Amino acid sequence: MRLRHRGGTPLHLGYCTNVHAAEDLDGVIAQFDVYAVPIRERLGSDVLGVGLWLAAPVAAALAADPALRARLRRELSARGLEVVTLNGFPYRSFQDPVVKHAVYHPDWTTHERLSYTLDLALVLADLLPDDVARGSVSTLPLAWRDPWDIGMADLAARRLDRLAAGLAAVESSTGRVVRVGFEPEPGCVVETTAQAVVRLADVDRDRLGICLDLAHLxxxxxxxADALKELGRIGLPVVKVQLSAALESADPDALREYAEPRFLHQTRNPEGDAADDLDEAFERSLPGPWRVHYHVPLHVSPAAPLATTIPVMRAALAELVGGPRPLCDHFEVETYTWGVLPPALRPRTPGQLAAGIAAELEFARTELRDLGVRA
Structure with a gap:
């Protein structure tokens, strides 16, 4: 959806398709009719933004074939869909029965991660609407924290230099600007914005920056406010914001039904006690309250003693769009965990999933409107 900041800057709001499992072009296009079009119609919007997730094989095929990219753009346009951002964090197989640590591979020490990200940038340059200034690609925060040493850090730094050069080449050949945002996440080499300020201090800030996932934050x-102030202090741009909410509870035992085998659910308390997954947090009896990296639908308030981190999302949005100029123009709802929610909360049909995503987008649109953003 296209919105406008009160200062006049266009803002883009969409949803991320990594909630769907397709890993070939025909499957990606089929998602549009099953999910995206019904979502757009429920919202009463002429145009719906989709933050495409393209697995590495389909990204490579598209990057190699201009005709395939033209086909994808036609398929989007015919359905009232547009793309300004891609999710390049998961490499492939993101909705497999077990994902866990596999989502962090290949990491930014590898040629595979660099090639995948540059493929996505080239694809996005051809998908961007003609009147959109720039595109964004989100990616993992360098790597999982272990193993990590000086040699790996140097290798990753060289990859990032090549990434910036590759993005400049995409701009030179297509005339379109694509920026890449590294997404701080608990357990990774870059867990926090404070670590981003240190580890990403020397990147090309015209082309590289931060993807701010608000559940991770x-x-x-x-x-x-503190996180954004630190990023602004060194001029590290927020190129994309993922609108997401995590689980929170002062009574950790209430979270047991959310322990599941597919995704990693890093758990933290305010004292800094940490576990890499919910099962581990229970085994170690971490003192509460807990916040858990488990993206939950934005518009749903769970029964007490459970809560979500929507107040953090609201505070972040106030900083991001509440001033005279927005600090970011790409906003993406990213609840990829619909399929692993407790059974009573899990959609059972494609129509129910589309309705849930539409409700999230309406919630996000209302939050932005409350801050003065308009259609």
Whole structure:
């Protein structure tokens, strides 16, 4: 959806398709009719933004074939869909029965991660609407924290230099600007915005920056105003914001039904006690309260003693769009965990999933409107 900041800057709001499992082009296009079009119609919007997730094989095929990219753009346009951002964090197989640590591979020490990200940038340059200034691609925060040493850090730094050069080449050949945002996440080499300021201080800030996932920010117990102030202090741009909410509870035992085998659910308390997954947090009896990296639908308030980190999201949005100029123009709802929610909360049909995503987008649109953003 296209919105407008009260200062006049266009803002883009969409949803991320990594909630769907397709890993070939025909499957990606089929999602549009099953989910995206019904979502757009429920919202009464002429145009719906979709933050595409393209697995590495389909990204490579599209990057190699201009005709395939033209086909994808036609398929989007015919359905009232547009793309300004891609999710390049998961490499492939993101909705497999077990994902866990596999989502962090290949990491930014590898040629595979660099090639995948540059493929996405080239694809996005051809998908961007003609009147949109730039595109964004989100990616993992370098790597999982272990193993990590000086040699790996140097290798990753060289990859990031090549990434910036590759993005410049995409701009030179297509005339379109694409920026890449590294997404701080608990357990990774870059867990927090404070670590981003240190580890990404020397990147090309015209082309590289931060993807700010608001559930991750909450799970790190960061204050949005402080985090954004630190990023602004060194001029590290927020190129994309993922609108997401994590689980929170003062009574950890109430979270047991959310322990599940597919995704990693990093758990933190405000004192800095940490576990890499819910099962581990229970085994170690971490003192509460807990915040858990478990993206939950934005518009749903769970029964007490459970809560979500929507207050953190609201505080972050106030900082991001509440001033005279927005600090970011790409906003993406990213609840990829619909399929692993407790059975009573889990959609059972594609129509129910589409309705849930539409409700999230309406919730997000209302939050932005309350801050003065308009259609």
């Amino acid at each position: 909450a799970c790190a117990w960061e204050e949005p």
